[in-house]
Amino acid sequence: MSIVNSTFNNYPIEFKEINPEDFTKRFSLDGSTTIRNSFTIENNGNKIIINPNNDGYINEPLQENIDIKNKNTVVINASVGQGKSYSIIKTIKRYYEDNSPQKYVIIVASPFVSLVKQYVNDIHNDGGIPKEEIFDYNVIGRTPDRSYLTKSVHVVTVNTLLGNPGEDGFKNSEAKREYLTSLSKHCEQNNVKVVFIYDEIHDSYYNFKQEYIFNLWKWKKVIHKNFIISATFNEASKIIIEYLAELTDRKIKIIESKRKIFPKKQSKLHLHYSDDYNFTTNTKEIKNIIVELVRKKKNIDILCYSKSLSKDIINPKGDIGKELRRAYGINQIKDCTSQLASNSREENIEQQNQYDNSMCNVGTNFKTGVSIKKDNHAFIIIMPPRSTRLHFKNQYGIFSGGINSVIQALARQRTKGDIHIILSKPDKFNYNTLVHANMNDEQLKQFKTLYDIVEYYAVDKKVDYLKLNRQHLYLNKFYQQELSGYLQNEINTISNTSRNDLPPLKFPKLETFILDNGEDYLANRYKIFGEDISAYLTYASITNQFTNCRLENIFARKNIIFSEDKVFQELNNFVKKEKFEERLALFKGWGTFNRYYEEFKATLYKNYNVLFKKTSAEKPNFDKVSKKVFEHKLLEWLKANFYSEEITSYSRADYLLDCIISTNNINVDEIIDPKIKGRVLFFRAIRHLVLKIFSEVKEYNKRNKLYYYIETDLKNYSTEDLNYISDIEKFINSDELINKVFGFHRVLNNKTTDKKIKSIIRALKSDFLMLDTTKNKSRIKIGNQKVSITKVIGFKYFPNKRALNFFDTRIDWEQIKKNRIELVGEHEYQKMQNEIDEIIKKLIN
Known part of the structure; x- marks a missing residue:
């Protein structure tokens, strides 16, 4: 259904704020606070609020608030699409072109290997810095050349900078260690100050474990400034800010941009809800959307939660893979799934799986950091299906981190176009909790109307609305009551026990828990924060929370429940209410049962989520057994309806005999x-x-x-x-x-x-x-x-029986469509088709 959602035009965009109080106060569960004097918040203890310009960008006001000479840690909290990465490149240029006696080296820390080359190119193109002055860490180990010591800008990964060897390693490679040690010593010996830039910090927080933080102290004598940048900060980011600010004399400057929507820049957002428990290349919503957009000659990219499903989509032997190759060519389909095996490549070779704006990209590794700038573009995002929801921890693939990963993924499309999301139906919403969202009556009514269309039928724990900026409270509460609180007696006993010469035994602090497990806890414990990722997506789409796109359409099959003991009566009521006979009169009029039977089923399953309640079952479902019973009864009902006769049983022998005769x-x-x-x-x-x-x-x-x-x-x-x-x-x-x-x-x-x-x-x-x-x-x-x-x-043989014909010549509708387009042209054909659709709608209504 098409959405006209003007009730949420000026609804405020909720985002994770970074506030001075996060570093100057400690919050108790009872709401009380205690003062901390560990950090100095610049600007007289206040954060700086800047406004984007008329085009939605923040470079000019941001530069006005950055003093490149001042030693501190600068936190930049700016919305997606506001040009924060471009702004920071302009800041790099300021350091590069600085004519003062003080020399600087800028180290850009990327969250992903796949983004390093993009940073290098952007720093050169947007910053005007010569390529020979930019060092790409990817060449480490390929050449003994140490000319990197004199380069002005270095682009590395965060895990390299912090010495994180990955899940299966024990330490950074010797080549990387040598690089970091040599560069830090060179800066120290030559009085070169180092500026660190951590872009997209939300994607690299897991690197900042205590054992890795020591690697940053290698730079203590030469560090000048940290820039910590994100549109989607999380609670773990606050711990990282403290770690990094400790290296810059504990001084923090917070710059926050206002979240503003520019309708002329927003893409159209289409939500396609699927009832499939698992998502495969045969899932109707996935297959139909991709094929339809390809045939409309759209330039498409497909971001998928799963590497295996991405591989299936581009499989040249599959239906979708064949369609993609026919449309774009064999060499224009880019596999953007990770090349890493056990977190490392076998050979030190350049990345081959990076996003390419000139190709059709399908994969998992461009949910952040990439700017899609294509005309006539359709961005397809396949979210996790219901099967990935596990009791203890979800298996959401690239969206396992919760709602921040969703916001970042949607923001990849920078040129106005279409965004299509395939997702499972969300659990029921607890509308009473929306009182905390400050919706007026009209907004509440609109939200309920739209959400009711797509909610999952099963009775389950409902989705509660929770404020994003209260996440610290939920983490603190869990830590105090469920973790440390549960073991408080034992913790006290050990702390008062002399344990000289014994292995250390100290219960982790709240900050360690937040950094190590906080984001996973929120994403797996609270539905609105990511446990039910479809619920968040639906809520945010309806309330206009995405700055780069606006909800345009909702596509969802209606739930229709048939009961085993009333199925024939319910089918009669259903076709009358939904005017099914009018829709399929043409097929029945042709007098061929097979066409009528297949079209009835196709129309039913395309537009409705069929559920069947067996007499012996407590709840309706549509498993193999239920589907078998329902389709047998449906066949008997359709046979009677087609011939206008009484309903009689239809056995396997009847079917075999009909097909033998046919x-x-x-x-x-x-x-x-x-x-x-x-x-x-x-x-x-x-x-x-x-x-x-x-x-x-x-x-x-x-x-x-x-x-x-x-x-x-x-x-x-x-x-x-x-x-x-x-x-x-x-x-x-x-x-x-x-x-x-x-x-x-x-x-x-x-x-x-x-x-x-x-x-x-x-x-x-x-x-x-x-x-x-x-x-x-x-x-x-x-x-x-x-x-x-x-x-x-x-x-059991009736030679004179009237056989149901399950074999007949099928009409090739696609070929007919192609012939008609060739005859009148695509524009005229679409115009005629729209007129026919309007006539049919009027007939049905």
Whole structure:
């Protein structure tokens, strides 16, 4: 549905603030505070608020508040898209062009290896600094050249700077150690001051563990200034600010830009809610959106929560991969997934998987730091499905860090275009908590109306609205009550015990907990902070929280629940209420059941989230068993509805017989579609074996007894019989109904060929013969031996029955569309199609 959401036009944007009180006070759970004198907050203890210019950028007011000569730690809290990285490059240029006797080296610490080259290029292009003056740390270890000592700007990764070797390493490489030691000593010996720039600090906070902080003290004598920059600070960032400010005489300067929305710069945001438990390349929302945008000739990029799903999307053998290659070319699809194995590359080679603005990028590594600047662009973001929600810790891939990762991902699109997000339905919202969000009555009504459309049907713990800037309270409360509080007696006992010459035993402080586990705790404990990432995305989209995009459309299938004991009545009510018959009158009018059946199902599942409540179940669902029961009943109902007759049972034998009759006159050699060809061959094989079974029915007329019988186990099979049995096994998966509704695939679950043959024959005998159900089988003498037989009471064979045709020539709608576009042109075709859609809407309404 299209959204006109003017009620939230001027709704304030909530963001994580960095305030002087974070460093000058300590907060207790009861709300009281104590004064800290550890840090000096410049600007008379106040943070500086700056306004973006009319184009939304902050460079000019930011430069006015940066004194490059002053030794301190500068915290820059600016919104995404306000040009903070560009501004800091201009600051680098100021240091580079400074003519004072004091010399400076600027070290830019990137959160990711994949962004280093981009920083190097941007510093050269936007800062006007010669390439020969910029050192790219990626060349460390490839050359013995130590000319880096005289370069003015160095671009490294944060984990290199702090000596973090990664999960599977024990220390930084010797080459990196040598580089850092040599550079720090060179600066000390030559009185060169060092300026550190930590851009996108939210993505590198995990490096700042205590054992790694010691590496920064290597620079204590030469450090001049820290710049700590982010649009999405977190609680861990505050600890990092304190660590870094300690190296700059404990002086902190806070600069915060106002969050402003510029509608002319906002992209259109489209939310596509999927009911799939797992997301695959066959998930309708994923496949349909990608294919549709490609066919509209959009320039697309696909950011995916999962590396494996990204690989599946670009797989050249898959449907989506083929579509992408047809549209952009074989060499224009960029795999942007990590090349790292166990956190390191086997060879010291240059990164090959970085985002490229000239290509179609698909992957996981451009949710931050990248600026997408393409015309006619559509940015597709695939969020984690419901299956990734685990009890203790989510498996959200690149979005495991919570809501900051979502904000950063959306901000990648810098040129106005379209953003399409595929996400699972969020849990129900506790609307009572929105009193803390300061919504007026109209806003509350609008929010509830839109959220109700997409919420997940299951009863679960509801989503509470919580203020972002109260996260420290929640972390402190958990630490005090659940961690240290739980062990307080033991902590006190150990602190008062003499433990000389014993291993150290000291309970981690609150700050250590926040730095090591705080962000994961918030993202896994509180739904609005990331535990239910779809809930946050929905809340933020409705309330206009994203500066670079605005909610345009919501696409979600309605929940529709059918009960096993009332399914036929509910289907009648459903088609009447939703005007299904009007939508499908054309297909019913053609008089072909197969088209009517398939179109009814396709329309139902495309527009509705079908749930089915079995009589024995407590809750509705749509697992394999429920779907089988529902689709069997749906088939019976559709058959009656199509022919305007009473509802009667429809068995597997009925279906097999209908398909046998329908395939009698089909020429297999003329079939192009391999799946349809497989279906025909499957039912041809069934027909052969059924006729064989009929031929094996004999008459017994001896000793005043007359009946028909068939041997319990048929033994004589010709080569032709065995070939047909092989076809059944080969092509059984070509037909969905025979397996998913009628369960015929179970007859092949036997391991040996002999058992499979017996199982197939047994099933077909049961389907097409009325057999004596007496447990004790009769034995009669045939030839020289006695054999076990089953009496045949009758045949389930109706040669004059009206067969449902499940085989008919399908219309190639895509080819018809292409032909029409070639005839009248794409613009005229779309215009005509829109007119037809309007006419259909009026007819339905």
